[in-house]
Amino acid sequence: MKKNSGFTLVEMLVAMVLLSMVLLIASSAYALFSERWDGRLGHFNRSVKQAKQLILVQEALKSVVSYVVTDDNKRAKLYFEGNRNGFVGVTLRSLFSPEVAAVVRVQIIQKADFSYQLIYQESAMTTQLLTQAKQALTFTDAVVLYDNLTAVEFQYYGWPSLRDKHWQADSAISARQAKAWFSNYNSLERNVQPEQIKITFSTEQGDFTLLVPLSDSVPNSLARYTEQV
Template identity: 30%
Template structure:
């Protein structure tokens, strides 16, 4: 009889209700902690991934800007039968001719960069491109392709480094009596008026300032073309 009661006591032993509730509470806390940790990890990962993607996008934009602007050429067209360089810059626009293109590979193209504004007030840089034909005096270029390069910026602007006029540069290069004048950063530049191409272009957006030197053989093209050559 005693042996039977002992076996019954052993077989009926197990978790009490209190122990079961405590175990479930601890398990719930562990699952909650794990879920919160995973959520924190994924949020942090997505933030870093988004930052990385933004940096990649900015790098691609920088490379495109560098290729196009640095490959700017001293394209000559006629204004009132006089030869002039085709290049113009304001704080919000940049127009020129380049041997590097996005939409017309291995072709010389006319380009235009313009600062535009979204409805929320942020700014973006719009790039427009057209296959280069013959640019006539007063002709409006029909840009056929466009691409947004910089987005969600608080401010974007252009500056150009160059001589005020070609005559100023000649005086500076005079061996016998050189002028102290030097190239300067200018908010506006028109090669039609200066008779000379700029030396460098700077683009500022937010806290970043990037300079793109323009390397080309210039200054002799206009002198080789007389107004009488048609």
């Protein structure tokens, strides 16, 4: 007759140690996988959000139009001013409310580590219509388009002046100046809006260029306001 034999205490302890090691390795591997997965998922979500913002911002900038305001002498002037560090203008397509016109401001901000952020802000014309060149505006919180940039430059392509755009052989000026790229473009002085905006910026991954064509007309309600000025 065979005796029923069980596990000895030593065998039980060895089995428990081995099982504990397997569980420890499995839990560590799962924690590492979960951490990396969450990191990659978070990076993916941030990338998707940024890409969506960039698409909407490009649509808003493409809808920047020739918008008329009055200067200090009550004269009609076009509202657009740009320099190497950014620009302000009027778009028919707000980033946050696409059916609303807004004053947009795109500029660079230097951070403490001397790198730059390219940011977008706007002041929607929902409660107050822009009518004066020096009118005080309240802009939204900045939307960061690009971060950690090493260099940023804005340029504007268009006619040097309205007289050059509509130059004729018998005009007061002897020769027409051709369209060109400018580092500064103030429509209040030139009386004409640029046709394109070029934003060149550098990152650790390389150099990039964002080219935005601008609209040349002011339809619908903005056109009616323009006719009244």
